[in-house]
Amino acid sequence: MVQERTAAVLPKKSENFSEWxxxxxxxxxxxxxxPVRGSMAIRPYGYAIWEGIQSWLDRRFKExxxxxxxxxxxxPESFLKKEAEHVEGFAPQVAWVTHGGDEELSERLxxxxxxxxxxxxxxxxxxxxxxxxxxxxxxxxNVVRWEKATRLFLRTAEFLWHEGHTAHRTMEDxxxxxxxxxxxYQELLEQILAIPVLAGIKPPSERxxxxxxxxxxxxxxxxxxxxxxxxxxxxxxxxxxxFNVKFLDSDNQEKYIWSTSWAVSTRLIGSLIMAHGDDKGLxxxxxxxxxxxxxxxxxxxxxxxxxxxxxxxxxxxxRRFRVKLDDRDAYTAGWKFNEWELRGAPVRLEIGPRDVxxxxxxxxxxxxxxxxxxxxxxxxxxVGKILDEIQSELFERGRAYRDSHTTQAATVDELVRAIExxxxxxxxxxxxxxxCEDTIRExxxxxxxxxxxxxxxxxxxVVCGMPAKAWVYYARAY
Amino acid sequence: MVQERTAAVLPKKSENFSEWxxxxxxxxxxxxxxPVRGSMAIRPYGYAIWEGIQSWLDRRFKExxxxxxxxxxxxPESFLKKEAEHVEGFAPQVAWVTHGGDEELSERLxxxxxxxxxxxxxxxxxxxxxxxxxxxxxxxxNVVRWEKATRLFLRTAEFLWHEGHTAHRTMEDxxxxxxxxxxxYQELLEQILAIPVLAGIKPPSERxxxxxxxxxxxxxxxxxxxxxxxxxxxxxxxxxxxFNVKFLDSDNQEKYIWSTSWAVSTRLIGSLIMAHGDDKGLxxxxxxxxxxxxxxxxxxxxxxxxxxxxxxxxxxxxRRFRVKLDDRDAYTAGWKFNEWELRGAPVRLEIGPRDVxxxxxxxxxxxxxxxxxxxxxxxxxxVGKILDEIQSELFERGRAYRDSHTTQAATVDELVRAIExxxxxxxxxxxxxxxCEDTIRExxxxxxxxxxxxxxxxxxxVVCGMPAKAWVYYARAY
Numbered sequence: 025m026v027q028e029r030t031a032a033v034l035p036k037k038s039e040n041f042s043e044w045x046x047x048x049x050x051x052x053x054x055x056x057x058x059p060v061r062g063s064m065a066i067r068p069y070g071y072a073i074w075e076g077i078q079s080w081l082d083r084r085f086k087e088x089x090x091x092x093x094x095x096x097x098x099x100p101e102s103f104l105k106k107e108a109e110h111v112e113g114f115a116p117q118v119a120w121v122t123h124g125g126d127e128e129l130s131e132r133l134x135x136x137x138x139x140x141x142x143x144x145x146x147x148x149x150x151x152x153x154x155x156x157x158x159x160x161x162x163x164x165x166n167v168v169r170w171e172k173a174t175r176l177f178l179r180t181a182e183f184l185w186h187e188g189h190t191a192h193r194t195m196e197d198x199x200x201x202x203x204x205x206x207x208x209y210q211e212l213l214e215q216i217l218a219i220p221v222l223a224g225i226k227p228p229s230e231r232x233x234x235x236x237x238x239x240x241x242x243x244x245x246x247x248x249x250x251x252x253x254x255x256x257x258x259x260x261x262x263x264x265x266x267f268n269v270k271f272l273d274s275d276n277q278e279k280y281i282w283s284t285s286w287a288v289s290t291r292l293i294g295s296l297i298m299a300h301g302d303d304k305g306l307x308x309x310x311x312x313x314x315x316x317x318x319x320x321x322x323x324x325x326x327x328x329x330x331x332x333x334x335x336x337x338x339x340x341x342x343r344r345f346r347v348k349l350d351d352r353d354a355y356t357a358g359w360k361f362n363e364w365e366l367r368g369a370p371v372r373l374e375i376g377p378r379d380v381x382x383x384x385x386x387x388x389x390x391x392x393x394x395x396x397x398x399x400x401x402x403x404x405x406x407v408g409k410i411l412d413e414i415q416s417e418l419f420e421r422g423r424a425y426r427d428s429h430t431t432q433a434a435t436v437d438e439l440v441r442a443i444e445x446x447x448x449x450x451x452x453x454x455x456x457x458x459x460c461e462d463t464i465r466e467x468x469x470x471x472x473x474x475x476x477x478x479x480x481x482x483x484x485x486v487v488c489g490m491p492a493k494a495w496v497y498y499a500r501a502y
Numbered sequence: 503m504v505q506e507r508t509a510a511v512l513p514k515k516s517e518n519f520s521e522w523x524x525x526x527x528x529x530x531x532x533x534x535x536x537p538v539r540g541s542m543a544i545r546p547y548g549y550a551i552w553e554g555i556q557s558w559l560d561r562r563f564k565e566x567x568x569x570x571x572x573x574x575x576x577x578p579e580s581f582l583k584k585e586a587e588h589v590e591g592f593a594p595q596v597a598w599v600t601h602g603g604d605e606e607l608s609e610r611l612x613x614x615x616x617x618x619x620x621x622x623x624x625x626x627x628x629x630x631x632x633x634x635x636x637x638x639x640x641x642x643x644n645v646v647r648w649e650k651a652t653r654l655f656l657r658t659a660e661f662l663w664h665e666g667h668t669a670h671r672t673m674e675d676x677x678x679x680x681x682x683x684x685x686x687y688q689e690l691l692e693q694i695l696a697i698p699v700l701a702g703i704k705p706p707s708e709r710x711x712x713x714x715x716x717x718x719x720x721x722x723x724x725x726x727x728x729x730x731x732x733x734x735x736x737x738x739x740x741x742x743x744x745f746n747v748k749f750l751d752s753d754n755q756e757k758y759i760w761s762t763s764w765a766v767s768t769r770l771i772g773s774l775i776m777a778h779g780d781d782k783g784l785x786x787x788x789x790x791x792x793x794x795x796x797x798x799x800x801x802x803x804x805x806x807x808x809x810x811x812x813x814x815x816x817x818x819x820x821r822r823f824r825v826k827l828d829d830r831d832a833y834t835a836g837w838k839f840n841e842w843e844l845r846g847a848p849v850r851l852e853i854g855p856r857d858v859x860x861x862x863x864x865x866x867x868x869x870x871x872x873x874x875x876x877x878x879x880x881x882x883x884x885v886g887k888i889l890d891e892i893q894s895e896l897f898e899r900g901r902a903y904r905d906s907h908t909t910q911a912a913t914v915d916e917l918v919r920a921i922e923x924x925x926x927x928x929x930x931x932x933x934x935x936x937x938c939e940d941t942i943r944e945x946x947x948x949x950x951x952x953x954x955x956x957x958x959x960x961x962x963x964v965v966c967g968m969p970a971k972a973w974v975y976y977a978r979a980y
């Protein structure tokens with residue numbers, strides 16, 4: 025099966041993006057279909073990428089005073105209904121538990137699509153005084169949203185994420201929390217995953233159900249479609265009022281808390297595949313690759329010399345990098361080269377009998393360029409430098425693509441043409457009327473992705489010609 | 503609320519063990535009840551203990567070649583039914599999803615009570631050849647088992663665990679895996695959680711539903727009841743046959759794989775509370791305590807001297823230990839002392855103006871003994887030594903208790919008396935007939951907890967007088 029998996033040629037990324045994506049996810053063994061509708065299995069190599077995202081974020085969240093906790097999977101329907109917009113947004117996607125063993129439940133339970141409706145009631149128990157604030161919790165868990173059409177990682181009935189839920193004394197504190205988190209997400213996307221993003225807020229039509237404001241990061245994928253890469257919701261006092269979460273302030277007044285919620289999910293792995301891969305398969309940025317360096321010994325008559333040298337090299341480099349020594353004897357070196365190209369390892373080192381004799385290895389970069397011979401003495405410096413170069417190269421490629429696929433339009437006709445021809449982000453002025461947004465949606469099939477932060481609007485609304493109150497980036501989207 | 507929580511006196515552990523347990527779990531803020539029947543919220547301090555268990559185990563699992571993966575939460579009923587004993591064991595406890603949004607499902611889905619029934623079908627896709635074996639995967643996830651009576655951590659409708667699922671070429675390999683995992687669990691229990699355990703196997707009546715053999719660790723709690731602290735199941739080829747998981751061996755024969763599964767859960771936190779706590783609250787073994795050292799500055803007029811010294815101390819000790827500086831100004835030092843005793847921090851350091859002047863601190867051990875003055879110069883050595891002592895002391899206390907509550911019985915009457923009076927483990931010879939086991943269960947209310955590994959039986963069955971084939975430890979159990 026493994027042999028078949030790599031022997032078959034991948035569809036070309038430029039010709040059939042969608043099929044290329046699915047085949048890379050499957051053949052690189054990131055995920056697989058299961059007998060459960062819309063639910064995937066995340067295989068160890070894919071899960072290792074998720075663990076990399078988790079451990080980086082978890083460290084940053086803890087550094088900024090957040091703590092992990094856990095809340096129930098099953099939420100009584102009456103709780104989900106307490107915030108009106110929230111239930112309206114999520115009810116069509118809820119998987120309902122109606123029976124426990126043989127017993128029919130008196131109230132059905134939602135498998136959580138998100139946890140505001142169970143966390144806020146707990147905050148009502150835990151928060152009494154301004155001294156108890158802020159509450160800065162998050163949970164790493166699974167959620168279910170019943171989806172009609174699903175795609176590996178990008179849209180699945182169940183996915184993994186963290187959901188942050190914080191409670192604050194003032195509106196300003198809650199808003200600052202949203203921006204702090206958006207900054208951490210942007211750092212993850214750009215510095216670790218090497219995916220450039222536009223940061224900003226959503227127009228009201230695209231907000232999280234029940235939020236007063238939604239901060240978002242939007243990335244442009246190589247097919248010209250945008251993908252939401254992380255959101256941070258300013259919930260105002262909407263949920264505090266729905267669940268009656270109050271505190272006694274220092275002025276002896278009872279007040280509602282201000283709350284936020286925020287998340288990134290395993291969907292990021294889908295973005296990672298799309299953003300960087302090529303016709304040979306996956307390309308992983310070094311900072312998130314499960315293995316930054318793969319060592320392939322050239323086996324044969326000289327195993328007794330080559331294998332110990334390869335092991336020593338793996339051990340040496342293993343002190344600084346995540347290293348995989350692929351010493352399986354059931355596969356040829358050539359087969360392994362293809363395998364690790366498919367699986368996107370940033371740097372590959374080959375070591376054969378002649379290399380051992382000359383105290384050198386042959387290094388290949390997954391991003392291309394000629395193979396090069398590298399002396400084993402001091403190799404950790406060379407490898408470190410090359411990994412940094414690959415990391416930057418992937419980010420810069422993404423940024424160049426994004427910039428060359430971002431245009432501005434002054435009329436709806438220009439906007440329609442840009443969406444069709446340039447295939448990317450189109451920036452327009454907007455008067456903030458819903459009707460003008462609706463017109464653009466109908467004409468283009470694109471949606472408003474993001475209103476950039478801290479950028480003053482000027483000029484006119486692209487639809488009605490009234491003074492623009494905001495800039496908006498439109499794109500077709502996942 | 504915080505004030506009330508610590509002001510009220512705890513029930514005495516020796517007088518009302520059950521209520522003491524619940525109050526400690528709640529007031530130390532490990533967990534709380536939720537509006538969801540039988541489901542608890544795990545609060546940050548309780549979750550930090552779980553993260554300690556996770557990170558220790560995850561490292562050991564990875565060192566021994568295991569990788570993390572993820573499988574669907576929802577399992578179609580037809581899959582759960584494929585292994586007959588398995589479904590019989592779990593069906594009464596299953597929460598069933600019957601609707602997705604407004605749509606009634608054609609087949610209902612079980613919220614996973616355990617994942618053999620979805621993982622084995624995936625193994626059938628992934629395993630083709632002996633070269634693909636062993637498969638050594640585990641998943642950190644949540645499971646639901648619909649329980650009638652629930653208790654925080656010990657028995658909850660939803661709990662967190664990891665489930666390991668491995669596939670092997672031979673029976674011997676699978677059995678060796680079970681023993682390897684049991685050894686890792688025993689190391690966790692004894693070295694990290696400071697809870698002594700008996701290691702062995704379960705009699706057939708107590709096996710995991712569908713297992714050919716269940717390895718177990720059993721700990722004795724201070725109320726004389728045993729608790730299962732970790733299990734590792736040798737599944738033989740039962741699940742391989744039910745789900746048709748075969749591989750082509752090197753002799754060109756198609757064979758069924760041999761599989762195992764194993765788990766420990768958040769239930770361990772319940773054992774930890776019971777095993778070590780006292781009338782003042784929780785006592786945490788240093789190696790698992792979220793904070794090994796809590797520093798309480800004695801605030802007042804001299805804050806300008808004391809606070810910087812306390813911060814410097816926290817920073818210094820923070821390089822070697824998990825340290826919490828409790829510098830909240832809304833609470834008195836005395837209140838904080840009670841708080842951190844309730845929450846079980848192993849070592850507390852007080853630092854006041856005189857201590858700053860004398861370059862010293864006052865150290866208290868949570869396990870008792872007089873306060874002692876410690877010089878700040880070289881304090882990390884003293885603290886390290888004391889933490890090690892506390893770790894050993896807790897384990898030795900537990901072992902002394904267990905040993906003094908373990909007896910042997912030669913007749914059923916002796917066994918009945920021992921269960922009633924000594925309240926602990928009673929070791930008896932057994933002929934391996936189910937009827938003899940049933941007799942003991944009826945007479946004592948105790949169950950057979952564990953058959954010790956590698957200990958040859960001698961003498962007679964305690965019930966029928968036939969030659970004993972095994973030793974069995976009986977106890978009442980959680």
